[in-house]
Amino acid sequence: MDDSVNLSRKVVAVAAGEAHTLALTGDGSVYSWGRGMFGRLGTGSEADEPIPVRVNFDCAGRSTEERLRFVGVAAGAYHSLALADDGSVWCWGYNIYGQLGVDGDNATVPCLLQHFIELASPDTLTDESETKSRVPLKVCSVKAGGMMSLAIDNLGALWMWGNCPQQSSSSEGGFFLVSSFIPTPVWDFHGHNVIKVACGNEHVVALVSAGETYKGEDIVCYSWGNNNHGQLGLGDKESRLKPEIIKTFNEDSPWAVYEVACGAFHTALLTHKKKPSDTLESLCWTFGIGDNGQLGHETTQCELFPKPVKGLPQNVYLISVGCGLFHTSVVSSAGDVWSWGMERGLGLCPDATFSGTDRGDALSPLLISCNGLQRPKFQDPVQVACGAAHTVLVAHDGYKLWSWGRGKSGVLGNGNTAHCFTPTMVLWPPLTEDSKQEESKTSEGVTETERRLSLAMDEMKLLQSKLFAMERYASVLHGSIFGKPFEEEDIPASLKNFGTFDIAKEWENMLEAADRAKLIRLEMSYRNMLAGVKDKLMKRRIQEIVEECLHSSSTGSK
Template structure:
């Protein structure tokens, strides 16, 4: 068992490698995490079976994805809007969730348990591309990377060939043919990159961006950035808003460019590319470029205008190396190697939709990067950052060298994985590591019927643990309700969401609360703007009370008049 002190100091015991998160991905309202022992966990909205646990119920905490055998060891995970993918160490791909556009790799309905994608079985990359070399033609196909976005799925094999299926751009046979999409029910290779190796790929709702080697194999700074698909917002970075059915080089990241791209991410209609200056270089410094839709500030360029060409994001720390970047529908989040996390876009970079926006002077879209602190001003950086993943309106980061998860943003349906279903405007800890599968299964059955505990032959200690867990669930539900109530009241008074850092230190230390003393302290520390807001709130509240008293007094006078008039003789 890991040991922690009350002040959150580092663990003193040896960590369990099985609890280490090595990969993270997020869909519209669900998250997938890959642990060090090759297992996949999911949480959030369960509609369409996207969690892969055999049901469509929401999960507020990480639960294991149910596979046909425990022998599978997974290497990667990917999430589309409503579907999920996992890559096993034998090169096999497993899919589950929404399948209206055949993004699971077969014709048919949705599935709530992982299903093997057998579309690769009879295919060979080089044979499909018409290579005559007998030696290369015998090279067995093995998928080495997967990606998903919107309603499409992508894979890269060990020979650098890109495969795609689901709702994909339909290749046109002539310049006059109208750009369109088609549902592809099994993986097909992208022939345009024959003679090159696709190293990394990302996709939005209807566009794809790939980093491809300039030569036959990837060597150092030789990657070239290609884009194709829908371009109605300029998300392809090609200088216009004309859609492309086939890949085209983005000139800013061409072979002749001084910038070497090394990572890429796509939002619904915008794109982010991370680059380094090509060798020779003295330092490892990243440049973040964005293009596409900018209505909600998701480009981080200080405006809400669309950008048809890549533009540098200003306001990020200088001399930083960015280790991870991801996009939600309308927000972007980036992580530096030193643990700084920056976000921009809809609702202060949280990605929250307007119907759940918070009130006060801090609301509104962030058109420039805002730093997201790990634990307030005292601890602004995330220790040992690994990866960030953005859903439609939530963000998850794995840090502490892979052993801790934080999340923030929209929390409905348990998307944040903290055991609750409420929004969080600041990073909150995901409940990780999860309970064991055996314990979770026992909990689900036994707490509903105590007699089942006896039938299962569970010991006395296990019984206590099971009932303690059920009591913890009830307490979490009550806590969530109280937090929502406190947040509404705090927001009305101070114009910003409630955060646990707002709780007075003496209340945390002593457990008592002198409201008169705290009110005096609060007024003493408040600035002019806060005092004016309190004054306005008090006036409105007092005015409402007086108005209600007046209305009730009038009702009483009317009632008395009616009674007296009815009792008068005519």
């Protein structure tokens, strides 16, 4: 397999929106899957896509040889962004607040953001006399969250558009969200370089160089926007229209911040000790709303200052962090993944019917197992990203993807819409148009084999989902009767060996083998079920008698 084919199958970055996911491959292609409402997938329609599909940028009017090659992707709640290697920014999806950078309706296909074309960087426009020597602006990275979009240019200036926290003539100094389709520079960082940025529904967190140039660890962390839950990490709940330094990560801090992620109303940061340091250990810090345990601090309280997540093991180096609406996930360089927050760290997943001690929100990190694989960890991890209620992990150096959480609308990319409470394989790589053309050059037999293999994989994924649901059902039923989880050793021998099941005989054998404690529990379970049935029958009979009496009285009155 040549390098171009390898790169086309290697995912180098992912971004997750409310219910959709974007993936960027090494050859510069963009794929999307999940919910299609508002055109957020960029496919030309609002149809859902349960498996990854390639986003078509042929509307750029370029030949195949000159096709756009993309180097960045970003996802807001219902819109998407892609950055090409020539600096052009393409947007699609929901546009009610101007987050696409165009004055118009929602877009189901990528549209070019014209504002950055032949525009100079704000850092070069110091006065009128210098306008003749403008440095051509080139966007170097894009980010999105909620209903806003962000970009960083080649001189480190930050731009914002959509529904953003900005000063307005009508805001009278208070907090205000301004909707605009025109990218506006954040002048507060003039003379400094914005290195990374993240945003939630209504707040922004930026990593900015302390001096005029970025030297590696001289980063200061700023935040601004809505702060009603303490998501700015400034020690109070007062909103800010202008960036303010988070003191925990100022220039004198012993911690160097290298990753940042924002949920709707909470923030997560990854740090390591500044050099010189004997270890590469890292910490995850969280702050903001904690109602569902999304801060991982073993409580449901808000945190107004950054606080380390103590439930993570020491001696690990975290390489990526993602925040959903109500959950947070991190992945280490060794391939361990932890999640915490709503419904056992799955996010907004109301159908996750856990029982016993597994019920409820995870207030501290839970280790996510690599289900169904021989290796207990995720090999060669790259990145983790969180949507509103789903999590996506890129591993195997970009050649394999896993997802879990809410599966509605095909969000998990595994070919169906079932919820998955443990990692499931995304159907990757997809059968692209290029690969189909390559197949046409080979024999018909090979093409038919590939087609059947693809169908078989789809069927296997569906069967795996059904099997998981049945296993959960059997485990709940078995647990309610016998007081312990269902395990393989509990499968009756006749069913395991011969595929038949004589329930009367197996029940008799089970009673013979049961000790006194198990028999007492079975009797109690039987009595409780019997009492429940009798109670329901009694209530039904009373209801029938009442209805008969009402019917008789109404008939007699006539």
